[in-house]
Structures are given as structure tokens and as C-alpha cells.
Amino acid sequence: MTMKIEEKLYQNRYRVFEGEPHVCIDPTKADVEALKAMVNICPAGCYVETEDGKVEVVPDGCMECGTCRIVCQDTGALQWGYPRGGYGVLFKFG
Ligand code: SF4
Known part of the structure; x- marks a missing residue:
């Protein structure tokens, strides 16, 4: 069975800590170029x-892969941290 990436992402669940995003610009x-x-x-x-x-970031669906953190680390443009315990992505593998 073939699945689109959007369908796979929909399998994940997210618990958002309102008012405390873990990725900020x-x-x-x-x-701007790195962010674009x-x-x-x-x-x-x-x-x-x-x-x-x-460029704006809305990290509610973030998978915590760290790619943006690595790409932008030399610019200092991002404040990145893992979400508070109990929040963030909950991966589903089925
Ligand atoms: S950590 Fe990964 S999924 Fe989350 S905002 Fe950065 S690039 Fe996107």
C-alpha cells in the first residue's frame, strides 16, 4: 500500500504547550535566506x-528532527529547544 507523506504525518499526534513554542525566530x-x-x-x-x-515558524506539528537547528545554528536566528516533558510529538508507527 502506498501512502503520501501527509497521510503518514497525520498518524503522529502533538501536544502543544500553549504560549511556549520550542522553536522561535x-x-x-x-x-532571511537561511530561514527561506x-x-x-x-x-x-x-x-x-x-x-x-x-519567514514565520509555527512549530505545532514539529517532529523535533533538528534540521532547522543545524541549518541555522551559525546564524543565531533560531531559539530551539525540546518541548517541555509530556509535550511535543508523539510518533505512531502503525
Ligand atoms: S525541528 Fe525539524 S520538523 Fe521541527 S521545525 Fe525544525 S526542521 Fe521542522
């Missing part, structure tokens, strides 16, 4: 480019 250090790359790189589609050319 530091607007004072934002490297994340729009295409993030496997969960957490990054979106706005009409005015800025």
Missing part, C-alpha cells in the same frame, strides 16, 4: 514565507 538575528531555505527543508512544513518576504 530571533528577529534581531534573522538570516527552511520553508522547503522542514519536513513538517512548520516554516511559511509571508507575502512581505518574511
Whole structure:
């Protein structure tokens, strides 16, 4: 049976800690080009480019893969940490 990536992602569950996102963009250090790359790189589609050319992150569906953390680590543009215990992604493998 063939599944689309969206169907596989839908198998996961997320518990969001409201008001305390674990991935944030530091607007004072934002490297727009690195962040724009994340729009295409993030496997969960957490990054979106706005009409005015800025990039926003909504980490509610984040899989905690760390890709954005690695790509942007030299820029200092991201504040990244694992969610508080009991929150974040719950992977399902069935
Ligand atoms: S850690 Fe991975 S899934 Fe989460 S926002 Fe970064 S690139 Fe996307």
C-alpha cells in the first residue's frame, strides 16, 4: 500500500504547550535566506514565507528532527529547544 507523506504525518499526534513554542525566530538575528531555505527543508512544513518576504515558524506539528537547528545554528536566528516533558510529538508507527 502506498501512502503520501501527509497521510503518514497525520498518524503522529502533538501536544502543544500553549504560549511556549520550542522553536522561535530571533528577529534581531534573522538570516532571511537561511530561514527561506527552511520553508522547503522542514519536513513538517512548520516554516511559511509571508507575502512581505518574511519567514514565520509555527512549530505545532514539529517532529523535533533538528534540521532547522543545524541549518541555522551559525546564524543565531533560531531559539530551539525540546518541548517541555509530556509535550511535543508523539510518533505512531502503525
Ligand atoms: S525541528 Fe525539524 S520538523 Fe521541527 S521545525 Fe525544525 S526542521 Fe521542522
